[in-house]
Amino acid sequence: MLITVLTPTYNRAKLLSRLYQSLCHQTNQEFEWIIVNDGSTDNTDEIVQKYIAENIIIIHYIQQENGGKHRAINHGVKKAKGELIFIADSDDWLPFNAIEIVLEQYKDIKNDDSFCGVCGLDAFDNGKIVGSGIPKDFLDCTIIEAEYKYHIYGDKKEVFKTSVLKEFPFPEYKEERFSPENLVWNRIATKYKLRYFNEVIYTVEYQPDGISHNIIKARMNSPIASTSYYQELLNFNIPLKEKIKGAINYWRFRFCDTNHKSPQLHLKWIWTMPIGWAMHLNDIRKCQ
Numbered sequence: 001m002l003i004t005v006l007t008p009t010y011n012r013a014k015l016l017s018r019l020y021q022s023l024c025h026q027t028n029q030e031f032e033w034i035i036v037n038d039g040s041t042d043n044t045d046e047i048v049q050k051y052i053a054e055n056i057i058i059i060h061y062i063q064q065e066n067g068g069k070h071r072a073i074n075h076g077v078k079k080a081k082g083e084l085i086f087i088a089d090s091d092d093w094l095p096f097n098a099i100e101i102v103l104e105q106y107k108d109i110k111n112d113d114s115f116c117g118v119c120g121l122d123a124f125d126n127g128k129i130v131g132s133g134i135p136k137d138f139l140d141c142t143i144i145e146a147e148y149k150y151h152i153y154g155d156k157k158e159v160f161k162t163s164v165l166k167e168f169p170f171p172e173y174k175e176e177r178f179s180p181e182n183l184v185w186n187r188i189a190t191k192y193k194l195r196y197f198n199e200v201i202y203t204v205e206y207q208p209d210g211i212s213h214n215i216i217k218a219r220m221n222s223p224i225a226s227t228s229y230y231q232e233l234l235n236f237n238i239p240l241k242e243k244i245k246g247a248i249n250y251w252r253f254r255f256c257d258t259n260h261k262s263p264q265l266h267l268k269w270i271w272t273m274p275i276g277w278a279m280h281l282n283d284i285r286k287c288q
Helices: 016-024 044-054 069-079 098-106 143-148 162-167 181-189 212-221 223-233 240-254 267-287
Strands: 003-009 031-038 058-064 084-087 115-123 138-141 156-161 193-203
Touching: 003 016, 003 069, 003 098, 016 044, 031 044, 031 069, 044 058, 058 069, 069 084, 069 162, 084 098, 084 162, 098 115, 098 193, 138 143, 143 181, 143 193, 156 162, 156 193, 181 223, 212 223, 212 267, 223 240, 240 267
Parallel strands: 003 031, 003 084, 031 058, 115 193
Antiparallel strands: 084 156, 115 156, 138 193
16 A cells, blocks of 8 residues: 545535545555544534445544544554555545656655655646645755745645654644644654655645634644744744744744743744734734
8 A cells, every 4th residue: 555545524524525536536546545533523424434335445434532633643644554645634635646646756756765755736626726836847855945945835735654744743732623734844844855746636625614714713722732833933944034923923822822831932032022912912803
């Protein structure tokens, strides 16, 4: 088994069939599909059992108490049998040749331990690329370099080696149900690079009730994970203005941490606190 397609899902029974159908019609079937039901209260269980009974693709179904996407990913990674993990959200889907493209790109870096995996493009249903795309046919660099050196922006689809995701699991903080993906992706960047390539392997549809549309509220409700991301970001070789933004955002969400368990920020950034406080107050106003 070369690829594990890993889908954390919560109350997406009405949308899950698009992803399922896209997997059933892949030109390369060398994958398993792990679905982690994060405590859904809709008929997700019934829908998934129907897929399993159809016996078209290999499906492994895991159920857990509601704990957030990051916990569902950690759970799925532990059960994965694939050499690579392709995280596919339940409200998105794959182009018919996505698995084939990933495996073709992966074979060139498969045996190079400096790589953590490969990364292709996201697109909307109309074919428009999400973000900037890649400046050349392929690019080998870390996630940090991609953003701050090559100015690649917008969501991409990283497909990581399973061993790497086991090495860098998402931190799980009690009572927090969100963790920024880039918290872990940046940690991976301290040791590994990605092979970026200029082909679409993922189709997205951002839902009004999804994390992307409600990211501020998600970060406010999970201040330890959020401040950890910004605090660690300041340790990377990135432009000063980006570090200033990171410090401001650290304080912005640090003020949500009533239990005072967030990581400490160096005193040299204390001057950014008033701006963070102002943004925090604005967030409260908008989320009321």
